Amino acid sequence: MPPNHVHFNGSVNLPDAESVMREITARVPAGLRRIPDGEPGDRAGWIFFQARRFFQLPWLVPVQPFDPAEGDYQHMPQLRLADGVDPATVTWPDPGYADAYLGSYETFTALREEGVIPAGTRFQVEYPTPLASIGAYVVPGQQHILLPAYERAMFADVNRLLAAIPSHDVAVQWDVAVEFSLLEEFFGPIGPQAADAIIANLARCVDAVPAEVPVGLHLCYGDWGHEHFKQPESLALQVRVLNAVTAAAGRPVSFVSLTVPQYQRAESYFAPLAGLAAGPDTELNFGIVPYHPGDQAPGTTEDQARLIDAALAASPGGSRDWGVCTECGMGRAGREEIPVLLDLHRHIVAAGSLAGPVGVRSAPRCGQDGRGASSAHVRRLAYCAAAWRAAAPWSAMGWPVAETMAGTNRALSGACGCSVSFRTPVVML
Numbered sequence: 001m002p003p004n005h006v007h008f009n010g011s012v013n014l015p016d017a018e019s020v021m022r023e024i025t026a027r028v029p030a031g032l033r034r035i036p037d038g039e040p041g042d043r044a045g046w047i048f049f050q051a052r053r054f055f056q057l058p059w060l061v062p063v064q065p066f067d068p069a070e071g072d073y074q075h076m077p078q079l080r081l082a083d084g085v086d087p088a089t090v091t092w093p094d095p096g097y098a099d100a101y102l103g104s105y106e107t108f109t110a111l112r113e114e115g116v117i118p119a120g121t122r123f124q125v126e127y128p129t130p131l132a133s134i135g136a137y138v139v140p141g142q143q144h145i146l147l148p149a150y151e152r153a154m155f156a157d158v159n160r161l162l163a164a165i166p167s168h169d170v171a172v173q174w175d176v177a178v179e180f181s182l183l184e185e186f187f188g189p190i191g192p193q194a195a196d197a198i199i200a201n202l203a204r205c206v207d208a209v210p211a212e213v214p215v216g217l218h219l220c221y222g223d224w225g226h227e228h229f230k231q232p233e234s235l236a237l238q239v240r241v242l243n244a245v246t247a248a249a250g251r252p253v254s255f256v257s258l259t260v261p262q263y264q265r266a267e268s269y270f271a272p273l274a275g276l277a278a279g280p281d282t283e284l285n286f287g288i289v290p291y292h293p294g295d296q297a298p299g300t301t302e303d304q305a306r307l308i309d310a311a312l313a314a315s316p317g318g319s320r321d322w323g324v325c326t327e328c329g330m331g332r333a334g335r336e337e338i339p340v341l342l343d344l345h346r347h348i349v350a351a352g353s354l355a356g357p358v359g360v361r362s363a364p365r366c367g368q369d370g371r372g373a374s375s376a377h378v379r380r381l382a383y384c385a386a387a388w389r390a391a392a393p394w395s396a397m398g399w400p401v402a403e404t405m406a407g408t409n410r411a412l413s414g415a416c417g418c419s420v421s422f423r424t425p426v427v428m429l
Contacts, residue, residue: 285323
C-alpha cells in the first residue's frame with residue numbers, strides 16, 4: 001500500500017516554533033500525526049545545546065582552551081573531570097530540554113485552539129540519546145564513568161516535561177546517530193558485548209517514556225551537509241536494531257524512521273524488511289523525501305515505495321501503512337529550501353509514489369554553497385572524530401578500536417576523502 005502519512009525528524013531551519021508549525025500545517029494539510037517545534041534557537045546545533053551546559057560545570061574542564069560561543073561541527077570541545085574531582089560526587093544539572101519544549105508547547109496549544117494545528121495531532125519532542133553528548137564531548141577514558149549519571153539527568157528531564165503535558169498531547173523521539181557509527185563498525189569490529197550494551201542503552205531510553213506516551217526512534221547515519229558518515233548498504237542493521245530494542249524494551253516502540261539514501265533503488269537494500277519483527281503497532285517511516293530532488297533519477301521514489309511494500313508484505317507483520325520523511329532533519333537545509341521539502345512530503349503522500357513536482361529545483365550540495373568544496377568533508381570528519389571518541393571506551397568490552405593513530409588516520413582519510421593527520425589520541429577539532 002502507498003505511504004499515507006508524513007513524519008518529521010525534528011529540526012526545521014525556520015526562525016521559531018510558530019513559523020515551523022504554521023509552515024508545516026499550511027503545506028502538509030493531510031497525513032500529519034505529530035508536529036515538532038523545529039528545534040530553533042540554542043537547539044539548532046543538536047548536541048551543541050549540551051556543550052554550552054557542559055562548559056558551565058565547574059567540575060568539567062577543557063583539554064585545550066575553547067570558546068563555546070565559537071563551537072561548530074568543525075571545532076568540537078573535549079572535556080575531562082577537573083583535578084581532584086570524585087566522579088561519584090558530581091551532579092548533572094537538568095539538560096534544558098524540558099524548559100525549551102514547554103515554551104513551544106504553549107505555541108502548539110495556541111495554534112491548535114486557533115485551528116491551525118488539526119485536533120488529534122501530537123506535539124513531538126526530540127532528545128539525543130545520552131551517549132551522543134557524552135561520546136562527543138567527554139574524553140574517552142571517562143565516558144563510562146559519567147554516562148550513567150548523565151543518563152539519569154536526561155531521563156529526569158523527560159519526566160519533568162511529561163509531567164507538565166497531558167499524555168494524549170505529546171510524543172517523544174530519541175535520535176540514534178552515534179550508535180550507528182559504532183554498530184556499523186566504522187572504526188573496526190566490535191565485540192558482541194559492546195553491541196548488546198548499545199541495545200540495552202536504547203531500550204532504557206524507550207522505557208524511560210511512560211507507556212501511555214508514544215515513543216519513537218530516529219535511526220540516523222548522520223547529516224553534515226546531507227552527507228552520511230557511511231552510506232548504509234541495506235536496511236539490515238536498522239531492522240536488527242529495531243528488532244533487538246523491541247525485544248529488550250519493556251514497552252512497545254511506537255514509531256521509527258529509517259534511513260534510505262535518495263539514490264537507492266536496489267531490491268537488496270529493502271529486502272531485510274522481510275525480517276522485521278516489530279508488529280503493525282509500530283509505525284514505520286522511510287526517508288524517501290529527497291534533499292536534492294533534481295539530482296534523483298526519474299522514478300526512484302516510485303521504485304522505493306514499491307520495494308518497501310513488497311518487503312513489508314513478506315514480513316511476519318505483513319503489509320501495513322507507512323509514512324515518509326527526510327533521512328534526517330531539515331535543520332541544515334537552507335531556509336529557502338524548506339518550502340520545497342515540505343511540498344515534497346505532501347506530493348509523495350498525495351500521489352502514493354511520486355518523486356516530486358515537475359520543476360522543483362535541487363537544494364545545493366555541500367561544497368556548492370559558497371563555503372568551499374571541502375566543507376562537507378570537514379563536517380564528516382568532525383562526525384568521525386566524535387564517534388571515534390565515543391568508541392574508545394567500548395574497547396574494554398572486546399572492541400579493538402584502532403590501535404595506532406596511523407590506522408585511525410587511514411580510516412578517516414578514506415571515509416572522508418581528504419587528508420587526515422591526528423597526532424594524539426585526544427582529538428581537538
